[in-house]
Amino acid sequence: MHPFRQYIQQYTLVPEQEWQKTCSLLQYQEIPGGHLLLEEGKLCRHVYFLEDGLLRYFVWRDGKDITKFFTNAPYCFTSQRSLVQRIPAQENIESLSPSTLWSLDRDSAFELLKYPSWNTFVRLLIQEVQFFTEQILEEIQQETAEQRYRKMLLTGNALVQQVPLKHLASYLGIAPQSLSRIRKKISAEVRT
Amino acid sequence: MHPFRQYIQQYTLVPEQEWQKTCSLLQYQEIPGGHLLLEEGKLCRHVYFLEDGLLRYFVWRDGKDITKFFTNAPYCFTSQRSLVQRIPAQENIESLSPSTLWSLDRDSAFELLKYPSWNTFVRLLIQEVQFFTEQILEEIQQETAEQRYRKMLLTGNALVQQVPLKHLASYLGIAPQSLSRIRKKISAEVRT
Helix, strand or coil, X not given: CCHHHHHHCCCCCCCHHHHHHHHHHCEEEEECCCCEXXXXXXXXCEEEEEEECEEEEEEEECCEEEEEEEEECCEEECCHHHHHHCCCCCCEEEECCCEXXXXXXXXXXXXXXXXXXXXXXXXXXXXXXXHHHHHHHHHHHHCCHHHHHHHHHHCCCCHHHHCCHHHHHHHHCCCXXXXXXXXXXXXXXXXX | CCHHHHXXXXXXXXXXXXXXXXXXXXXXXXXXXXXXXXXXXXCCCEEEXXXXXXXXXXXXXXXXXXXXXXXXXXXXECCHHHHHHCCCCCCEEEECCCEEEEEEEHHHHHHHHHCHHHHHXXXXXXXXXXXXXXXXXHHHXXXXXXXXXXXXXXXXXXXXXXXXXXXXXXXXXXXXXXXXXXXXXXXXXXXX
């Protein structure tokens, strides 16, 4: 089964005819690590399915590169506000590793909404993204960077292994040196 | 026109037949200020339309009451994760002023998803909530409490006038005394 159909079917069943229509609109793309898929200020024109790879969302503020979050395959992503409201994207999206993607252009993604399976999939996916965003917000409002990092370790979050320290630190809202100190402290606890 | 139909129609057109079905399932409710609509740990069983009034979402952490956000009428709200996943709510919802509500129970809200207008309305509403959550997250990651408060003043955010200082301070992640200092500083700038 096509990896994207398999992915959508985790949310809702896709009848053959509706899948054939979706499939005919997909574009395949392979990108190297460090590739900028979307640039802040530009219009986002696609919805992507990340079949394989790891991405980072980040913004530039006062010359500093700040990580908003990471996206790990398999996942469906876009710059939602830019895509929906046709306004310049407020974020950059870059690959942190070689990645495999399937994309749908804006018109196709909206055209597919007339199919019940796609409409339901999009609703459930946005809902899930909303839950994730709310969770990150709650963590930031209620926990220290150290607590959040320990939780990532405890839940076996793959990002801890795959993401360069500087990006992980900026995601946690601290300096790389502070994250190094937290790591050393935790290592010392484990050894004793 | 019913205020809830008027509200939904800001997102999508509601055919008469679909509205009649929605309307027949609505329950009207008036609550005083300070009323707890939902308690942390309990199951959220309703979707609400706030016709009039002001609400506050908050959590208890280490004996401290922390404000997550505010909801101003007219708006549609629920404790989304609790409602959808049938898990205990991770938040409290209270009225900050006398409020007028229309509610749909869980089964009714899900049953209505078979109607294209309700399905589309829910998708667009969740999308909007996602945008708001993402915006608050961005502000917290990138701005100081003072910058966020100044932005609220500049955009004429009604909350600044209506919400008690202690809740506004906890929403901004600072002590009430710090918010008082920021307010005095801004007042002094305005006078000079």
